[in-house]
Structure formats: structure tokens, C-alpha cells
Amino acid sequence: MKLLNQSIKHLSISILAIVTIWAIVFYFNMLNEIKSSIDEGLENYKRLIIQNAQQDSTILTKTYFDESFFAIQQINKQKALSVKDDYSDTVLYMQDADDTEPEAEPVRMLTTAFELNGKYYQLKVANSMVEEDDLVKELLYDIIWLYLSLILGIIFINNFVLKKLWKPFYDFLSQLKKYHLGKTEDLPKTKTKTKEFNDLQNVVTNLLAHTSQIYEHQKQFIENASHELQTPLAIATNKLELLIENGKLQNNQAQTIAEVMGIIERLVRLNKSLLLLTKIENKQFLNNQDVLINTVVKKNSSNLEEIAAFKKVKISVLETANLSTKMDPSLANVIVSNLLRNAIFHNIPNGNVHIEITNDTLKISNTGNNLKLDKNSIFNRFYKPNNASKGTGLGLAIVKAISDTYGFRVSYSYIDTLHCFLIKFPAN
Numbered sequence: 070m071k072l073l074n075q076s077i078k079h080l081s082i083s084i085l086a087i088v089t090i091w092a093i094v095f096y097f098n099m100l101n102e103i104k105s106s107i108d109e110g111l112e113n114y115k116r117l118i119i120q121n122a123q124q125d126s127t128i129l130t131k132t133y134f135d136e137s138f139f140a141i142q143q144i145n146k147q148k149a150l151s152v153k154d155d156y157s158d159t160v161l162y163m164q165d166a167d168d169t170e171p172e173a174e175p176v177r178m179l180t181t182a183f184e185l186n187g188k189y190y191q192l193k194v195a196n197s198m199v200e201e202d203d204l205v206k207e208l209l210y211d212i213i214w215l216y217l218s219l220i221l222g223i224i225f226i227n228n229f230v231l232k233k234l235w236k237p238f239y240d241f242l243s244q245l246k247k248y249h250l251g252k253t254e255d256l257p258k259t260k261t262k263t264k265e266f267n268d269l270q271n272v273v274t275n276l277l278a279h280t281s282q283i284y285e286h287q288k289q290f291i292e293n294a295s296h297e298l299q300t301p302l303a304i305a306t307n308k309l310e311l312l313i314e315n316g317k318l319q320n321n322q323a324q325t326i327a328e329v330m331g332i333i334e335r336l337v338r339l340n341k342s343l344l345l346l347t348k349i350e351n352k353q354f355l356n357n358q359d360v361l362i363n364t365v366v367k368k369n370s371s372n373l374e375e376i377a378a379f380k381k382v383k384i385s386v387l388e389t390a391n392l393s394t395k396m397d398p399s400l401a402n403v404i405v406s407n408l409l410r411n412a413i414f415h416n417i418p419n420g421n422v423h424i425e426i427t428n429d430t431l432k433i434s435n436t437g438n439n440l441k442l443d444k445n446s447i448f449n450r451f452y453k454p455n456n457a458s459k460g461t462g463l464g465l466a467i468v469k470a471i472s473d474t475y476g477f478r479v480s481y482s483y484i485d486t487l488h489c490f491l492i493k494f495p496a497n
Contacts, residue, residue, distance in 0.1 A: 237261035
């Protein structure tokens with residue numbers, strides 16, 4: 070949820086809580102004021118009735134409620150003395166002009182007692198609260214409309230006033246999303262008079278400038294290391310080859326030199342793998358384009374056909390769909406080549422390598438050692454299931470690094486004596 074929408078949500082909830090509390094307090098205060106006003110009217114009505122009863126005794130015989138809204142009942146002295154003025158809410162059945170039969174209507178009633186000519190009477194005086202109830206309901210509707218008006222006002226202010234205020238922030242954020250180390254030359258920048266946005270821009274700009282500088286130094290180091298390490302290793306290999314070609318060495322000496330050449334060759338592979346891994350993690354491969362994995366698999370299967378034949382390993386490919394993804398073609402070749410080489414070199418005589426391609430997965434299964442590998446460590450650098458392996462221990466680590474870079478999910482499983490590596494590609 071965007072920041073502006075979150076602000077609307079929190080403001081709406083806060084205003085609803087405030088308006089609700091205020092409405093409850095206002096409702097009870099208004100109700101008390103209305104009842105207090107009605108009670109004063111009932112008190113005045115009581116005095117008028119008693120005064121009229123002194124002049125017209127027929128009033129004392131009115132024992133039921135009619136349009137005059139009062140009733141009088143003679144009581145004994147003891148009961149009269151115990152009666153105190155009591156104001157209560159009740160209902161009376163009344164019939165308006167548009168009513169077919171009497172209906173219960175809310176009223177405010179005063180119950181009191183008085184003495185006249187030595188006799189004691191109970192007086193009940195009522196006043197309709199229909200109009201007052203309508204007033205309270207109308208006020209409630211007004212409060213609801215007030216709340217809705219406030220929310221609409223906030224939405225309007227949010228989208229037309231605050232949105233303009235936040236525009237520099239969103240412009241700056243959009244530039245940050247498009248920024249790529251080593252590729253984008255200009256640092257993100259936007260014009261604003263808001264101090265907080267300027268502070269954010271300065272901090273981010275300094276951080277990016279520092280990161281770019283470190284990135285360039287690291288990139289330069291990788292390039293230098295690639296050149297400076299490869300050259301002496303190549304020279305050492307050439308000199309050793311010349312010694313062997315000289316033919317003046319004894320068998321044990323030639324064997325020792327061959328072992329040294331093997332070590333140097335492993336150092337060359339290790340150097341290349343480490344440099345490749347560093348480049349991948351630094352995201353120095355930016356030539357992303359649509360790559361058909363089927364074609365990459367066929368090419369690598371063909372290239373490794375002779376090695377597989379020498380190892381007496383049979384390669385089979387099952388294609389159920391065309392698998393296409395957006396990535397650097399060279400890294401696509403690396404990820405397929407490493408998995409396929411791993412499946413061939415860690416196989417058994419007369420073993421099998423089965424490749425299955427679907428619309429979103431690449432699965433490479435191979436026969437091999439009957440022991441299940443540690444799936445929690447297999448993608449770690451320099452992990453080797455046994456010390457006899459002559460590999461660098463970086464092949465699967467490179468596969469994992471490439472997968473993480475492009476959001477692929479790579480996993481290992483051991484099913485029916487087969488070691489299976491599965492890459493799940495995101496939907497295009």
C-alpha cells in the first residue's frame with residue numbers, strides 16, 4: 070500500500086474514533102438538554118393544572134389521558150405524602166390523523182401529588198417526545214454526513230494537495246529504481262524545497278557515490294587479477310612443457326612435472342571460477358536478453374558428447390515445451406554447462422544423464438554414488454562430497470549465484486538412486 074493511501078487509512082480511522090466519541094458525548098448532552106427543557110415545561114404545566122383545578126373542580130375528574138395529556142386520580146393522604154416529583158420516559162398509545170389505530174409513542178411523564186380542599190390527588194402530566202426523537206435522529210444523520218464529508222475532504226486534499234507535496238519523493242524513488250551500478254552515469258536527483266527530502270537525497274547520493282567508487286575499484290581488481298594471475302600460470306605451464314619435451318628427464322622427474330602441471334591447471338580453473346563468481350555477485354553481466362534454454366541444453370550436450378562417451382555415460386533429453394527466460398546468454402551457458410559437467414564427471418561407468426525441459430523447469434538427473442548428498446551444503450563454495458574429487462568445488466556455487474541473481478529456484482534431491490538438480494524459472 071502506498072504511503073498516501075496508508076495516511077488516508079490512518080486518518081480515516083482516527084477521525085472515525087474522534088467523531089464517534091464526540092457523537093456519543095454530544096448525543097447524551099443533547100438528550101439531557103432536551104429532557105431538562107421538557108421537564109421544565111412539565112413543571113410549569115403542573116402548576117397551571119393545579120391552579121385551574123382550584124377554579125374548575127371538573128378537572129379533578131379527568132382520570133385518563135386525552136389531547137390534554139394529563140390525568141388525575143384521588144389517593145389517600147399517606148400515599149400522597151410519599152409521592153415525590155418523578156420524571157420518567159414511557160410510552161402512551163396515541164392516534165394521529167393518518168393512523169388507523171393507536172400506536173405507542175414515546176413521552177416524558179411527570180408523576181406528582183397535590184392537596185386541594187382537604188383531598189389528595191395524584192397527577193400525571195405527559196409531553197410527547199416524538200419531535201425530540203426526530204431531532205436526535207436528524208442530528209445523528211448530520212454527524213454521519215459530517216464524517217463522510219471529512220473523509221472525502223481528506224481524500225481530495227491527499228490526492229491533489231499532498232500528492233503534489235510528495236511528488237519530489239516519488240520522482241526520486243523512480244530514479245533510484247532505474248539506477249544500476251556501473252551502468253547509470255547520472256546519480257538520482259530531484260528539485261524540492263522540503264528539507265527532509267533534500268536530506269534524504271544528499272544521504273542517498275553520498276551512499277551511491279561511495280558504493281559506485283567501491284564497485285569500480287572492485288571491478289578493476291577483478292580485471293587486474295584475471296590478467297595478472299593468468300599470465301604467470303600460463304608461463305609456468307609453458308616452461309614445464311618445454312622441460313618435458315626436452316626428453317632429458319628421468320621418468321620420476323617427468324611424472325613429478327606432470328603432477329605440478331596438473332596442479333597449475335587446477336589453479337587456472339580455480340582462478341577463472343572465482344573471478345566468474347565475483348563478477349556474478351557484482352552483477353557485471355548486464356547483457357540480458359531472451360534465451361531459449363532448449364538451444365543451450367542441446368549445444369552443451371553436443372559439446373560434451375565425446376567426454377560422455379569416454380566416461381561411458383549416456384545423455385538423453387526430453388523436451389515437453391520450449392523454455393525461454395531473460396538473462397545473460399553467457400550465464401545461461403555457464404549454468405547448463407556446470408550442471409551437465411557435474412552430472413557426467415560424478416557418474417558411474419555405463420551410467421545415464423537425463424535432461425527434462427518443461428515450460429518453467431530444467432531438471433538434470435544422473436546415476437552416481439548411492440549416498441545422498443547434503444542438500445544444505447551442496448551449493449556452498451568448495452563443498453566436495455569426497456576428497457577424491459578433482460573439481461574446484463565452485464561449479465554448483467556458481468549455479469546458485471546465477472540462480473539467485475535472476476530469481477531462479479535451484480534445488481537438489483535424491484530420488485530412486487538418481488541425483489536430481491531442478492531449476493525453477495519464474496513465469497514470463
